[in-house]
Amino acid sequence: MKETENRFVPPAGAAPIIQLQGVAKYFPGVVANEDVDLEVMPGEIHALLGENGAGKSTLMNILTGIYQADAGEIIIDGYQRTFATPLQAIGAGIGMVHQHFKLVQAFTVAENIHLGWSDTPRRASAAVLEGRTAELAEKFNLQVRPGAVVSDLSTGEQQRVEILRVLARQARLLILDEPTAVLTPAEARELFLALREFVSGGNAVIFISHKLDEVMEISDRISILRGGRKIATKQTAECDPHMLANLMVGREIVLADMRTRAPGAAPVSREPVLVLDKVSVVDGGGGRLLDEVSLELRAGEILGIAGVAGNGQRELSQVLTGVRRASSGQVVVGGETLNGANAADFAALGIGHIPEDRLNSGLAPAMSITVNAVMREYARPPVSSGGGYNPRAAQLLAVDIARAADVAIPDFGMPVRNLSGGNQQRLVARREMRIADKVLVAAYPSRGLDVGAINTMLRYIVELRDAGAGVVLISEELEELLNLSDRIAVFYEGRIMGIVQNDNPDIEEIGLLMGGRKKKKAAA
């Protein structure tokens, strides 16, 4: 079906639908975008490729009027335009379908299509709205059920409603953010057909993704972002996944090796301290969030988990710490199979957990620092004896933990949310390290921290490894993983794509695995 095995050639004499020149956006302390040029021609599907934090979302938010650029120009049909609001961008024919849909769940499809739209008739019955929706659906060849309530629809159907909503407003440029992440393969094929049809009428699509295969399949041209800058724009026909992975991950990774052990550090054990055996996690709708994951963690080693966020890392950390039960498969800790155990049992066995979302799941923000600091040890002496809880002993323990974390606290009774993010994270880390005799699961421990705080966190992790615990380090910073891990397991759609020894790592291979591709030589 694909007509674009060869070079994409825009219609003769056609002007770009949209053109960005030198666009930059700065946030305090962060360059989100700088010097980005981008040209989208009529009739093309233009893929935007990049890691988390490469600046894709910011760039699209500028294009759709959610942010305003700090420098550079947006040119549409030869005129420079600025969008103060998303409505102005929609008026100029730019529409976006976000990864997380922005539909009103309790409304019908027809109501959602007509919501906040100037073309909506002033007095409209449900029948009129549904009639109009049916016409639109036919015009754009997108099958939707106008009378159905959105919360009853599958994710694929909801996405069609979102797309129809955008197209109904006469969009000429449709931006899709990770559109296939929520779709089944069959739904994805349908989507691709609809996109092809849309661009054949002289419109264009910007397709944001990190999946190399699907980018290769659907796009005409590919632009790669890295570190907020555009690295290259290529004809898809001239690309191959290896080259894209290279461009996406880049080569200028600063290696500050923290893998060498201090003298006297515990050696890597022969027997694994924690084993996952074909562990799967299935969600309510039958989707596989973890798909037969098997791995072994040894004492005294750091196992890095790489992958684009949302590929099963959250579920992995939950299963490893007992917060969530595996739908099938086994979790074995120190030779003991833990089926039916809960998070408290895991913690009692010596498994610490620095959670991904520390403020919302690792802490009770409104409660005192003392209550938060003793969360792991409140049930044992000296804080508890029998059924009693001793606030004074709890505070003494909290003082200990705060001292180890090097956090100065004026009042242990004040809510923990009053601490800075870095101090909260240090407190959580120290609290977890105290119980992590066997294993520490650290999910994105450096997320949201400044450089100094990141260094402290990484030092803690190395310290724990040297003390003989096994560490599972989940991160989206490849640099961090390369600096600390002994091995790196790459996750993609809930599966382990491959485990790479980190002695002479092939960064290109990791990049390929993250994009869902195996390197050819690995198969041989």
Next chain:
Amino acid sequence: MQLGSLRLQRLPSAHPGIAFAARAAAILIALLVAGVGVAISGMNPFELGGRVISASFGSSFGIEDLCVLVIPLILTGLAVAVGQQIGIWNIGAEGQFYAGAFAASAVGLFVPGPQWMVLILMFGAGFVGGMVWILVPTLARAYANVNELITTLLLNFVATLLVYYVSTGPWRDRSGMANSATPPLSAEVPSFWGIVHWGFPIAIGLAILVAAALAYSRWGYEVRLVGSNPSAARYVGIPVRKHLITVMLLSGGIAGLAGMLEIAGTVHRLQGGISNSFGYLGIMVAVLARGSPIGVIFSGALMAFILNSGIILQTQGLTTSVVLAITGFILFLTAIGDELSYYRVTRERA
């Protein structure tokens, strides 16, 4: 002298002294406004105020009245406050109050035996009656995440009408003139000072007991953590659902006990409208106490004083609606005062 510009700054936590002052100011302003209202309608507010004070505190009868009135207010307030500890709004204390009164009356009317035994059974029946009344909302919340605000509220009407029905129908006193109430119960909670019965120390003791359990037991720590952030509790491995169920049942039981003490200690028979909206007033008591079980003793006393003042003012020709308006005004201003105590005015030199 140069005036700097004023700036409002929100503090992360309110200073306790300032918070207390804000509440005192709220009550004062409410009384002031009420006084002005009374003066406009041609009465002397100071004279009325003096009469309220002397009738409330001038004699032991006044103080006894207050003490009896405070019992159901502390207990229904405690019931709501306990629920708040785990993040539950028990709007159904009114219904649980009636259910407790109903169950205790059944024992008091139909179970033969020595007084002390019947009384103990009545205590049990009152508590269990309240628990039964909150059981369905509890299970719906714990297993299907059905909002307890609606389920507990709706059951209030059922319980109120049930008590009206039995006290004017099948359980009606057929012996004498009172045909809208049951006959006197066979057992009663003894009094120790005038009309003040043992429900008074029981209510205060229970509030202290609950406060101590929350602060000094592992159960209390876990309940507070679940109430503050259920996902953190789940992350540590605390059985969230189990605690939710026990705390909601406890809340219902305490409200049921309030109903039992009201009929067994104060009224001595079951009749319709026996609650005087104590269940709903309990919500105000708990809010005024900021969900603190110890605070409930004091806000319960304040509420009893306001209600009692209302009764006294009625004898002076003011209507109940005026008293209700003053009560509402105090709550309204307290809420504003609570919020304002988080702010500080700072002056910047221009």
